[in-house]
Amino acid sequence: MSVRVGILSFAHVHAPNYAAVLGGLGSAEFVGVADDDADRGREAAVRYGVRFFETAENLFEAVDVVVVCSENRRHAGGVIPALRAGVDVLCEKPISTTVEDAHEMIRAAEKTGRRLGIAFPVRHASASRRAREIVRSGAIGRVLAVNGTNHGQPPGGWFLDLEMSGGGAVMDHTVHVVDTLRFVLGVEVRSVYAEIGTFFGTEGVDDAGLLTLEMEGGVADGAFATVDPSWSRGAGYPTWGDFTLRITGSSGVLDVDAFSRSITTFDHESGGTFWTPTGGDPNALMLEDFLRGAEDERIGADGGDGLRALEVVLAAYSSGESHAPVGIARG
Amino acid sequence: MKVGLVGAGFMGSVHLAAYANMPGVEVVGVADAGEGAAAAGAASVGARPYPSYEALVSAESVDVIDACVPTALHRDLAVRVAGDGKHLFLEKPIARTLEEAGEILSAFEASEGRLFVGHVVRFFPEYVRIKAMIEAGDLGTVGVTRTSRRSPFLRGWNDWYADLRQSGGVLVDLVIHDFDFLRWCFGEVERVYTRGVMGHEYNRLDYALTTLRFEGGPIAHVEGHWGYPAPFEYAIEVAGSKGLVTADSTEAAHLGLLLDTDRVAPSVAVGTSPYQAELEHFVRCLETGEEPVVNGRDAREALRVSLAAIESVRTGEPVTLGGRA
Numbered sequence: 001m002s003v004r005v006g007i008l009s010f011a012h013v014h015a016p017n018y019a020a021v022l023g024g025l026g027s028a029e030f031v032g033v034a035d036d037d038a039d040r041g042r043e044a045a046v047r048y049g050v051r052f053f054e055t056a057e058n059l060f061e062a063v064d065v066v067v068v069c070s071e072n073r074r075h076a077g078g079v080i081p082a083l084r085a086g087v088d089v090l091c092e093k094p095i096s097t098t099v100e101d102a103h104e105m106i107r108a109a110e111k112t113g114r115r116l117g118i119a120f121p122v123r124h125a126s127a128s129r130r131a132r133e134i135v136r137s138g139a140i141g142r143v144l145a146v147n148g149t150n151h152g153q154p155p156g157g158w159f160l161d162l163e164m165s166g167g168g169a170v171m172d173h174t175v176h177v178v179d180t181l182r183f184v185l186g187v188e189v190r191s192v193y194a195e196i197g198t199f200f201g202t203e204g205v206d207d208a209g210l211l212t213l214e215m216e217g218g219v220a221d222g223a224f225a226t227v228d229p230s231w232s233r234g235a236g237y238p239t240w241g242d243f244t245l246r247i248t249g250s251s252g253v254l255d256v257d258a259f260s261r262s263i264t265t266f267d268h269e270s271g272g273t274f275w276t277p278t279g280g281d282p283n284a285l286m287l288e289d290f291l292r293g294a295e296d297e298r299i300g301a302d303g304g305d306g307l308r309a310l311e312v313v314l315a316a317y318s319s320g321e322s323h324a325p326v327g328i329a330r331g
Numbered sequence: 332m333k334v335g336l337v338g339a340g341f342m343g344s345v346h347l348a349a350y351a352n353m354p355g356v357e358v359v360g361v362a363d364a365g366e367g368a369a370a371a372g373a374a375s376v377g378a379r380p381y382p383s384y385e386a387l388v389s390a391e392s393v394d395v396i397d398a399c400v401p402t403a404l405h406r407d408l409a410v411r412v413a414g415d416g417k418h419l420f421l422e423k424p425i426a427r428t429l430e431e432a433g434e435i436l437s438a439f440e441a442s443e444g445r446l447f448v449g450h451v452v453r454f455f456p457e458y459v460r461i462k463a464m465i466e467a468g469d470l471g472t473v474g475v476t477r478t479s480r481r482s483p484f485l486r487g488w489n490d491w492y493a494d495l496r497q498s499g500g501v502l503v504d505l506v507i508h509d510f511d512f513l514r515w516c517f518g519e520v521e522r523v524y525t526r527g528v529m530g531h532e533y534n535r536l537d538y539a540l541t542t543l544r545f546e547g548g549p550i551a552h553v554e555g556h557w558g559y560p561a562p563f564e565y566a567i568e569v570a571g572s573k574g575l576v577t578a579d580s581t582e583a584a585h586l587g588l589l590l591d592t593d594r595v596a597p598s599v600a601v602g603t604s605p606y607q608a609e610l611e612h613f614v615r616c617l618e619t620g621e622e623p624v625v626n627g628r629d630a631r632e633a634l635r636v637s638l639a640a641i642e643s644v645r646t647g648e649p650v651t652l653g654g655r656a
Contacts, residue, residue, distance in 0.1 A: 144528050145538055147554055149477075193524050193649065195542050195550045199474025201572050208474045208570075210542045210552050212526055224526035226540045228552055230475045232570035248538050252560060323522065323649055 002029045003291050006063040008056055008078045009035050009070035010044045012092045013155060014119070014283070018067050019048045021284045027291050034059035036070075060085035065291065067119075068092060071164040072171070076101040079116065083108045088115040090290045094175045094313065095306030097166025099331060102310055106303040117290045118306035121282035122150075122176050122243050123183040123299065124289060125258040131247070132184045135219055140249030143185060146225035147248075148177045152241035154231040160204045168205030170196055170316055173229030175309035176243065178213070179301055181225055182308060184245070184256075186218025189312045191327045196320035200231055207231040211316050214325070238264070239275040258282065307331070332356050332614060334420075335393040337384050337408065338400035339363040339372030340488055342422050346397055347376050349607035356614060362387040365488070384408060388415060395420060395617070397610075401488060402504065403497040406431035409446070413438035420613050422449045424507050425630035427499055429638065432631040439627065447613040447623055448630035452508040453515060454605040454612065457578035461569055464576055465516050471573030473517070476551040478509040479566045481559035484535040492557075493535065500529050501537035502644075503637045506555035509567075510543075510640075511625065511633035513553070516569075517545040519632070524649040525640035541640050 005028045007015055022030040032051035035041025045052035053059040060066065060082050068078045068091045075096045082089045089109075095118050096102045109116035122128055135143060150173040158164040165171060181187060196209040208230035215223050233241050243258040261275035289300045308330065315326040332355060336343055339361050350358050362381040363369035369380035381387040384396070396412045397420040398405065405426045412419045419439070425448050426432040439446040452458050464470055482505055485492045492498045502525070514520065520543050527539030536558035543551040566579040603611075616623045639650040 144531075144536075145526070145540060147479075147540055147552075193542070195522070195524070195544050197474060197548065197550055199472055199549070199572060200570070208550065210475070210550050212524060212540065212542060214526075224540065226526075226542070226552060228475065228477065230570065232475050232575065234573075234575065237575065246554075248556065250536065253556075323651075325647065 002027055003065055004029050004031045004063045005065045005067065005291070006031050006053070006059045007033050007044070008059060008066050008068045008082065009074070010040050011037070011071045011074075011158060012069040014092060015044070015069035017283050018069065018287065019044065021281065021287050023048060025284070025288065025291070027288065031063050032059060056081060057085065060087050063087060065090065071158045072097050072166050073164045076105050079105050080108045083112045083114045083116065086112065086114060088117075090117040090119055090287070091306070092119045093306065094166070094171060094310050095303060096310065097171075099307065099311065099314065102303065102307040103331065106307065109303055116303040118301040118303065119286060120176060120179040120301040120305065120309075121286040122180045122258050123301060124285035125282040126279045127256050127258045127260075128180055128184055129299070131245070131254060131256045134254055135184060135247060135249075136186075139252060140247065140254050141251030143220035143223050143247060143249050145223055145248045146181060146220070147246040148181070148225055149228040149242055149244045150174075150176045151228065151233050152231050153233045153235065153237065154200055154202045154207055160202060162205050165205060167313065167317060168198070168202060169207045169229045169231040170194070170209040170211070170320075171313050172231075174209070174211060174227055174313045174316060177227045177229065177245075178309040178312045179305060180243070180245065181213070181215070182305065183299075185215065185220040187215040187220045187223075188217050188308065188330065189328055190214045190216045191325045192312055192315045192319055193325040194316040194319040196317070200234070202231065209316065209320070213312065238273045332395060332617070333391070333393045334358045334395045334397055335360045335362065335387045335391055336372065336397045336399065337362045337387065338398060339365075339368040340399060341485070343372055343399035344375070345606050346399060346610060347372055349604060349610050351376055352607055353611060353614070359393060360387040360391045384411065388417070394418060398422060401491040401497060402427050402499065403491070406434055409435040410438045413442035413444055413446075416443040418444045418447070418617055420447050420449060420610065423451070423511070423630065424499070424503055424634050424637065425627065426634065427497070427503070429631065429635060432634055436627050436631060445617065446627045447616065448625060448627060449609055450508065450511045450625045450630060450633065451605050451609050452512045453625050454608040456602070456605070458512055458567065461567060461576055461578065462512075462516055465569065469574060470569060470571030470576060473549050473569055473571040475570045476513065476516075476549065477568045478513070478551065479554040479564070480505050480509055481554070481556040481561070481564045483561075483563065484558040495529065499637065499641070501555045501557040502527065502529070502539050502541075502640045503634070505557060506539060506541065506553055506640070507633050507637045509553050509555070510636040511629065513543065513545075513551050514629065514632060514636070515625070517547055517549050517551070519546045520544070520636050520652050521546045522649050522651050523636060523639040523643055525643040527644040529641065529644050539640065539644065543636070
């Protein structure tokens with residue numbers, strides 16, 4: 001039995017990729033799209049050969065699962081009605097821009113008994129899952145430190161509108177690294193120090209940062225990790241960015257490169273150079289995981305995981321102002 | 332120009348090999364407390380061996396002392412060289428403490444001799460090129476720089492690297508290369524925040540990650556690893572508003588050399604070695620009177636950043652630098 005899936009809003013740049021993946025999944029039937037920007041929604045519906053729903057409520061009535069790809073600020077406004085309509089929700093990251101919204105979303109999932117997942121594809125990457133096994137096997141000894149990056153290119157549109165995005169590069173990318181650290185190492189973040197800036201021509205929000213996290217629990221209790229979430233790649237870069245962790249242990253080093261430059265293409269017409277990873281599309285692995293029936297086989301992030309990542313980001317912005325480490329009170 | 336080399340360990344032997352390629356420079360004596368090291372170093376360049384600096388300068392007429400001794404010995408030796416009115420090529424770091432560095436600078440202010448400190452990364456061709464690109468504006472406004480320097484654990488004379496009080500650990504001995512290079516590119520450091528495993532008594536392992544904020548605005552992430560389970564590696568990435576440049580010693584080497592030993596010099600681009608380029612530059616400065624690209628004050632300021640990083644590791648707080656001379 002295939003699961004009926006809809007996409008609410010094509011505001012986020014990841015929506016087209018999810019739509020393409022859904023169209024090719026045997027386990028899912030991509031039913032349709034709703035969007036508060038009707039032109040954008042209709043265009044997407046036409047492109048993927050699915051139905052456009054005039055309202056979100058109409059979409060919720062027609063599906064089992066909805067993927068919410070609205071602007072960060074609008075996540076709660078889409079997720080909570082969907083849960084109440086009896087639909088399981090996979091919400092684009094970050095879970096929200098405020099802790100209050102995140103709590104309301106998590107409570108709504110608990111009350112309705114529906115599932116709230118957060119779209120953290122990197123934990124699904126084959127490199128992340130294998131790294132988790134290697135680290136937990138004790139192969140590199142006690143984990144002492146992690147040097148992490150999630151670089152990208154500066155996006156446009158609402159990503160640069162602080163009201164809609166909740167922040168720039170630090171909001172956009174830190175959550176991926178925090179979630180993957182929590183997944184791979186089984187840690188929580190105790191405190192964060194951050195230097196944040198705007199350098200790469202972005203207006204309105206930060207486009208660079210360097211964060212240092214102190215971790216507790218898991219196999220890395222007391223270890224530290226740095227995160228570079230900067231939008232420091234430009235149009236000339238051979239790919240969209242990167243996701244890397246260099247995990248240093250007391251008896252070895254493990255380098256994780258979730259989107260490694262496995263294939264390099266030199267395009268003679270455009271003069272461009274392009275890197276393409278191999279090893280499976282983490283977005284497809286994530287969607288399959290969310291749509292899979294068996295609860296105990298799932299490894300995807302839930303609302304609580306989304307909240308943990310958001311708390312670190314908000315503390316990082318606070319540290320960026322105070323120039324002091326900021327402790328994280330997990331709510 | 333007559334050179335006396337003091338300290339014929341690993342770096343001393345690298346310098347001796349460089350002098351052998353430099354016409355007009357003659358190494359006349361090699362001093363080392365270890366008889367075998369002195370003899371082997373001296374034989375490699377046709378010089379005479381001596382058991383100490385004092386023995387070398389009382390027997391030989393030298394213009395320059397090249398000191399490649401453990402860091403904790405820098406101050407005493409440098410002050411004596413200055414007092415003897417000779418020039419000094421001093422291996423980095425300038426000293427173990429700012430007080431010692433200040434004494435060395437003062438001693439050379441009052442001396443006929445001139446002081447040069449071997450921050451050799453300023454002579455590595457990739458770094459020279461990247462500095463020139465930044466200066467020319469090729470990268471636009473620089474925002475985030477990332478550097479990495481990863482080395483097997485060194486076993487020096489009497490295992491002095493393993494003694495934090497003598498060596499200062501990875502931040503004072505290794506990461507100082509990147510702190511110096513970054514100061515060269517971006518000016519003074521405003522804030523330092525570092526986490527490291529220093530003092531955790533791991534067996535021959537020191538690892539630290541540093542965030543720097545420069546007074547001019549840019550930020551930098553600096554990784555240093557002593558005890559890396561592979562040959563020496565370094566990398567740099569500079570991201571600006573107009574472009575991004577990277578160099579990585581593990582990629583695109585003209586020559587690759589792996590040795591079954593824990594004393595591995597970085598494999599470098601074909602051509603003049605950066606160590607030779609550094610020493611040739613110092614010799615030229617002595618001949619022409621020109622200022623070196625890295626002076627004693629630069630060396631002291633790089634040490635100041637390293638020591639601030641150690642303080643940050645100890646306190647868990649950022650260290651704001653200010654009130655520099």
